[in-house]
């Protein structure tokens with residue numbers, strides 16, 4: 126075993142990034158702008174300011190500034206759980222008997238258990254700075270809601286979370302963590318909003334979706350003085366904050382002179398992947414280096430691999446701006462899938478543009494294959510991964526096995542976005558052989574696609 130590179134590469138506090146990197150600055154084809162759903166004109170800062178915090182609107186609309194300084198208050202918070210380790214998966218390599226070198230960037234080292242805290246603390250900071258009373262949001266699997274409640278309690282902000290009903294029922298412990306941090310948690314769709322009532326009237330008994338919960342959270346934000354809405358993925362600003370993952374990864378790899386060949390991340394709304402790849406994709410866009418970049422999504426919610434690249438609503442209630450993205454349609458409700466964080470119908474506009482330009486690959490994986498990889502990983506690497514993260518593990522293992530066939534010593538880096546301690550119901554289903562692998566048919570997807578808004 127070559128242990129010239131330590132099992133865990135930690136950086137010093139002084140080596141941590143002091144600015145987020147805005148990948149859009151290096152993109153020749155910029156991501157398409159958000160459109161006003163009424164006029165189909167690009168959303169202005171003023172329009173967005175009714176829903177989002179001012180400073181975050183600036184970040185959202187800025188396609189040109191390459192670096193944004195990370196405010197000191199946020200850096201201080203980051204220091205409590207960052208830099209996160211970059212781990213050389215020596216044990217997994219040994220187990221697979223692969224010549225590939227595998228690294229993972231582990232973001233599960235904080236109480237919320239995922240990378241989402243990186244953006245939650247930034248968004249809470251800007252809300253506080255603006256003098257707001259609180260923020261509203263949605264949460265699917267619960268990771269974003271947990272991260273945001275932690276961030277809000279740190280800055281003394283009220284936090285109202287709409288949690289997708291099936292997760293609310295399946296993951297009572299997530300809910301209690303959020304309440305421990307002082308957030309109020311409502312199962313969505315609910316009777317507390319107009320849009321929730323409408324969705325319930327049309328789909329009685331629905332177990333909800335992220336799209337429904339977003340509509341409810343936005344409604345509460347715009348109808349309550351001193352509140353704004355915040356979102357944990359998809360938006361440009363979230364990818365900006367998450368660039369801290371990629372920047373740290375690059376600094377750690379550079380320290381040991383390691384150059385990755387393949388970079389892999391799971392993709393729900395695209396924030397961890399967008400953050401992880403940011404500095405590497407930047408080099409690729411500037412022609413300084415080349416990497417294979419792979420997005421991995423569930424076969425039950427295949428936005429990249431089977432979606433359409435089109436303008437669509439970000440939410441089921443159609444109250445949000447339109448975003449151009451790879452989408453399955455805003456009323457697509459995926460079949461029960463245990464990677465709750467990957468059940469969103471759309472994808473970041475930045476990643477959608479990069480994918481459309483052929484700068485990255487995407488693949489979809491079946492649920493049971495994902496849990497098989499999760500278990501294999503847990504047994505040798507000592508971390509119980511989140512089901513979302515296990516999508517990236519699956520692809521990393523598959524790439525490492527391909528290297529075994531060809532004898533190539535490729536270097537693979539993947540994002541291990543979080544821990545799976547709140548997902549034991551899913552692991553239980555897997556162990557009991559009760560996990561289903563439902564994959565939507567072409568007809569189903571076509572019927573959703575036919576309802577995409579017509580924008581010329």
Ligand SMILES: *Cc1c(COP(=O)(O)O)cnc(C)c1O
Nearest residue numbers: 358393394395396397466513543
């Ligand atoms: C939310 C989440 C994801 C997916 O979200 P992205 O915005 O695509 O990164 C992946 N892993 C974990 C652990 C999550 O909580």
